[in-house]
Amino acid sequence: MNEDAGPIFRQVADQIENxxxxxxxxxxxxxxxxxxxxxxxxxxxxxxxxGLNQLVAEGVLYKRRGVGMFxxxxxxxxxxxxxxxxxxxxxxxxxxxxxxxxxxxVRELSAMIDEWEGRR
Amino acid sequence: MTAVATVxxxxxxxxxxxxxxxISAAIEQDAITGLLGRNGAGKTTLMQLLTGHRVPxxxxxxxxxxxxxxxxxxxxxxxxxxxxxxYPDHFRxxxxxxxxxxxxxxxxAGLAQSLLSDFDLPPKRPIKKLxxxxxxxxxxVIGLASRAPVTxxxxxxxxxxxxxxxxxxxxxxxxxxxxxxxxxxSTHLIEEIASLLEHVLLIDRxxxxxxxxxESLRGSALTVTGPRDKVAAFAGRNELLHSxxxxxxxxxxxxxxxxxxxxxxxxxxxxxxxxxxQQLVVAMSLQTAQGRxxxxxxxxxxxxx
Numbered sequence: 001m002n003e004d005a006g007p008i009f010r011q012v013a014d015q016i017e018n019x020x021x022x023x024x025x026x027x028x029x030x031x032x033x034x035x036x037x038x039x040x041x042x043x044x045x046x047x048x049x050x051g052l053n054q055l056v057a058e059g060v061l062y063k064r065r066g067v068g069m070f071x072x073x074x075x076x077x078x079x080x081x082x083x084x085x086x087x088x089x090x091x092x093x094x095x096x097x098x099x100x101x102x103x104x105x106v107r108e109l110s111a112m113i114d115e116w117e118g119r120r
Numbered sequence: 121m122t123a124v125a126t127v128x129x130x131x132x133x134x135x136x137x138x139x140x141x142x143i144s145a146a147i148e149q150d151a152i153t154g155l156l157g158r159n160g161a162g163k164t165t166l167m168q169l170l171t172g173h174r175v176p177x178x179x180x181x182x183x184x185x186x187x188x189x190x191x192x193x194x195x196x197x198x199x200x201x202x203x204x205x206x207y208p209d210h211f212r213x214x215x216x217x218x219x220x221x222x223x224x225x226x227x228x229a230g231l232a233q234s235l236l237s238d239f240d241l242p243p244k245r246p247i248k249k250l251x252x253x254x255x256x257x258x259x260x261v262i263g264l265a266s267r268a269p270v271t272x273x274x275x276x277x278x279x280x281x282x283x284x285x286x287x288x289x290x291x292x293x294x295x296x297x298x299x300x301x302x303x304x305x306s307t308h309l310i311e312e313i314a315s316l317l318e319h320v321l322l323i324d325r326x327x328x329x330x331x332x333x334x335e336s337l338r339g340s341a342l343t344v345t346g347p348r349d350k351v352a353a354f355a356g357r358n359e360l361l362h363s364x365x366x367x368x369x370x371x372x373x374x375x376x377x378x379x380x381x382x383x384x385x386x387x388x389x390x391x392x393x394x395x396x397x398q399q400l401v402v403a404m405s406l407q408t409a410q411g412r413x414x415x416x417x418x419x420x421x422x423x424x425x
Contacts, residue, residue: 001315004396006339008315035297042289043315044152045297047335 001041008043012051017060020071021079031061031069124149124270124302125170130179132165132326139165141326142179147270147304152296154317154334155306156401162326163306164203167272170304171200183270199224199268201259203275207247214243216258217265224266231295232265238287252279260288264295272304285309289316310398322401324408334397341400342382345371346390354388360413361403373403 001008016032019025032040037048052069055061060079061069099109123146132140140162147153147170155163168174169181172188172195181187188194207216213236221227236243239257241250247258256278263271277285293316296303307313320337322330330337341361344351351370355363358380363372373395385392395403407413 004394006394007335008338009335038297039290039294041315042293044318044334045293045300046151046318047315050335 001043008041008047009050009054012037012041012043012048013054016051016055017079020060020075021083023076025071027071027073027075029071030067031055031071033068121146121151122149123147125181125183127166127169128180128182130169130176130181132162132169132174133177138326140169140176140323143323143326143328145321145328145331147302147321148319149302150300151318152292152303152305152316153319153321154310154313155304155321155323156310157306157323157329158405159308161323163323164274166323167200167274167304167306170270171195171198171272173200196225197268198270199263199266199272201263201271201273201276203278205255205259207258209248211247212244213241213247213250213258216247216262217243220262220266224268226267226269228265228267231267232261235261235264235291238291239284253281253284254279256280257284260291264291267295267299267301270302270304272306274306275308276305277307277309285312289313292316310401311396314397317397320397322404324405327408329404329408330401337397337400339381339394341373341375341395341403342385342392343371343373343395343399344385344390344392345369346388350389354385354390361400361407362413373399375400 001011005011016025020027025031031052034045034049034052037043037051038045041048052061056063056069058078059072060075062072064070095109099106104112125147127143127145129142129144130140131138131142143162143166155166157163165174169176170183170188172190175189181189183194184197186194188198217232217236221229221232239254239261241254241257241261245254247255250258256276257280260273260276263273263276277288280288289312292303305313305317314334317334320330320332320334321328344354346369348365348368348370351363351372355372355374358377359375361373361375363370365371382392382394
């Protein structure tokens with residue numbers, strides 16, 4: 001975990017979310033336990049548990065009593081939806097800020113995106 | 121939080137030196153607490169008081185709801201791994217473990233055995249022939265295998281190389297996860313242990329500077345950089361801990377106030393990054409040492425006012 005990147009429980013939650021979004025942690029499969037996360041990331045188990053509980057509160061994970069945490073059905077769609085709505089703020093805003101500083105117009109930006117797309 | 125130990129208005133004086141000056145704090149049960157502070161801050165004294173090795177000049181110390189001094193009911197549930205622990209001259213490693221086994225009711229011989237091999241400690245080696253690092257390792261083995269409900273480690277890593285320290289952190293975390301208990305760890309190597317901590321108690325010159333949940337501290341301070349007047353304006357709305365300026369450019373460590381966060385720094389035209397625990401501790405300790413925000417080169421304070 002990155003000590004300089006804000007609360008560790010949020011980083012733990014983000015990482016599990018990433019695994020769900022990219023499909024490596026499928027719906028209805030078991031998520032890592034707080035002790036496994038603690039050992040792997042070398043963090044306090046209470047912090048790892050806090051990250052997991054955050055995901056339970058968001059409805060991404062659910063608890064099976066005595067077994068552990070599982071990925072909820074529909075979790076991936078839910079996360080994709082949230083990330084799409086965050087996209088403008090996280091990526092477009094800094095892009096526009098820097099473009100403005102450099103005097104790049106919206107039209108030029110749009111042309112750059114088209115050109116980039118054409119190169120792929 | 122449930123407190124396993126409380127310190128109420130405790131002062132400890134040695135002749136003309138006041139090691140602890142009216143401090144109050146609580147140690148959270150079954151959490152790992154980092155006891156941080158500079159040399160001479162009072163960390164060891166506080167641990168000695170908690171473990172009944174000393175009696176405070178004034179104030180009250182309670183562990184498990186009772187005073188620890190000469191109280192077997194309390195002390196039998198505590199293990200204190202002292203910095204540079206000494207053992208009787210004729211003791212071999214095995215003898216130290218055997219006497220620890222008799223002392224601690226929850227002693228786990230299997231764990232002690234596996235830790236011995238983890239740290240490459242030869243059981244038959246006389247302790248006085250051990251290197252400093254190996255001596256520290258003996259203390260770590262005893263501290264972990266004691267499984268004491270309250271275990272205190274006072275800078276347990278002296279002489280240990282980076283590999284052995286990592287081994288200590290890993291074993292501590294693994295055993296703590298399986299057997300939660302109260303751990304108090306004093307250290308200077310803040311960066312190494314920051315992510316292990318649930319709670320942070322920072323003392324400086326015998327006073328408590330910080331008594332907080334470790335996660336709440338992450339993100340509670342920012343290091344901002346930008347034009348000097350903008351940094352000063354942002355600092356004025358928050359708490360300035362440390363600043364440096366070069367030409368018209370400043371960098372400052374700032375504790376956020378009133379729910380401010382990084383977006384506010386960005387909106388104020390500054391770039392920012394989260395201040396990690398070590399940087400925060402250093403900035404706060406320097407601030408107290410100087411009685412005002414620490415600065416170098418130019419004095420940002422003048423601009424702030």
